[in-house]
Amino acid sequence: GEDVEQSLFLSVREGDSSVINCTYTDSSSTYLYWYKQEPGAGLQLLTYIFSNMDMKQDQRLTVLLNKKDKHLSLRIADTQTGDSAIYFCAELYGYALNFGKGTSLLVTP
């Protein structure tokens, strides 16, 4: 697939909100995903959104989808030091996932 774009780094203070942005490529993508990867670990599925939705909320996580601009965002409320990780945006491409390069989130005390 084409490139899914994400900014590489984000630094926030503990307790603040984090917003990670992503631009995807395929306007026909039915599902869009956010994964979290901690150092030396696999990818953990955080949440996903169906393309006919604008927003999905799951505890501290809020996903916003703008289909017109092919823009996806992940908001983490009350960010904690344990949220420090790499966050990957992905679009469903056929039955496989097309990933962005990941955004490294650093949460400072």
Added chain:
Amino acid sequence: DAGVIQSPRHEVTEMGQEVTLRCKPISGHDYLFWYRQTMMRGLELLIYFNNNVPIDDSGMPEDRFSAKMPNASFSTLKIQPSEPRDSAVYFCASSSGVGGYEQYFGPGTRLTVT
């Protein structure tokens, strides 16, 4: 469920040697995926199977790479002969192919070819 299981977790081998990576998907999942993660190229799909049949292997780098899925609970990714540029983390993932098509990833195999 134990999740997706991969072995070995780490593999160090010399250039030219054969390497075999193993994966056990989540029980009941009928899709299995192999991805490779490198700093330069990020996460790339290598191949995926549906009901043990390879569906798309267009991401397999070259003939040195081969993947099999002899049954619903086991898959292998083989590299023969291995080269230093194959050094990467190889992930296996599985999904049920219905609903949200959620893919669950294994912990990965970190391969180092010297």
